[in-house]
Amino acid sequence: MSETVTIDTLDGSGDFAAYVARPSDAPRAAIVVIQEIFGVNAGIRRKCDKLAEDGYLAVAPDLFWRLEPGIELDPDVEPEFQRALDLMGKFDQDEGVRDIEATIKWARGETDGKKIGAVGYCLGGRLAFMTAARTDSDATVGYYAVGVDNLLREKQTIANPLMLHIPTEDGFVDKETQKAMHEGLDDHPKVTLHDYEGMDHGFATEFGDRRNEACADKADERTSAFFAEHLA
Template identity: 35%
Template sequence: MNSRWIDIDTNNGNAFRGYLSLPPKGTGPGIVLIQEIWGVNGHIRAVADQYALDGYVVLAPDVFWRQKPGVDLQYDEAGSTQAFAYLKNLDLPLAVQDLTQAVNMLRGMPEVSGGVASLGFCMGGLLSYLCAANAGVDAAVCYYGGGIDGHLNQADKVTCPILFHFAEKDHFISKSAIDAVQAAFGKARNAVIETYPDVDHGFNCWERPSYNQKASAVAHGMSLSFLGKVL
């Protein structure tokens, strides 16, 4: 893969890092890929490469850099304990500001031809939704974003196309939370909401016990179809 770490400037002169992966042809539409709580780890970098092979210029920013730069955790008990601590201390508005900087940087890169989308998993799914409301992305994909139901006061700000993936048996996201998102976006022309039966939270991650190959493949294909139409 043609990939490397790059610096992303903030408005106050600081910088944080992001993992950039380029498509085989070198140019394409952009995706800001937003991590799970385990950081921009090996799995997230592999997903970035996966979407790069699909023809996208992918930038995965380090969301936790204000707490500790370069978080890269495993999906074991020790890694998860650290990951949830980072999540607990995350400043969402500042994270959205940082992601907005990543969106703007990606949009200005010569390798990016076309629009820029956000795409996130778990915590990143919530942040992708917030990017749709605040960061000026052209589209957003949200995989099992926990907490979206607590931010539906921003739903009216989402004017770009948005795709939600939810797990029917998600032990982190209740059915009532999914129902609330469906009530807010069910009649919106710009929104698509998909719920996958008999799968749990994290079904896209092949390093987690909840991984489900069929649901992951279907959701990936749907995400590519969605992005291909709107970017």
């Protein structure tokens, strides 16, 4: 079952919509799904639906609501891709993480205090790292996170497990950035990094030209096992 709910900001100054997919029985835990730069589009909703099929309450907050509520863009349509890049440039990531924190708080209330995880993609992968460092998420996963090299100063505050999926031929994350991620995080007791040789940004998207079936399945299997272990 899916629905759209309204979540209050942490400071009570506003509210934002979130797509929610609920499992058929009582949820085993909840997972916040953090959007790419394309909004809470069909691909992100499908991520939520699949998590609900696995028994989780899944919720995807509309993080671009201050810029344009309800935005949905297709990465395979060039004008929409360019519009998404423009939105990313205007987006306040610190406010976005606070909205993720508000969503985690909402999810804890919905699940009577069960564990809450988070998973993000692209910009959402970067926000997943920030979520692991700044919130009480019990377990967090980031796919093709951008710009993590300039967030490494926050790694000491990561207290709960974090997994990052890194495509080695990511057009938005160059080799030097990937190297910095490994050098900065490989020895962190709470962080696990997985490389995907030859893969580009967006390889685990649900729909469209970017998806690589084999590597998407491999990454999603690792994510599923990670959440099964840490959100139990």
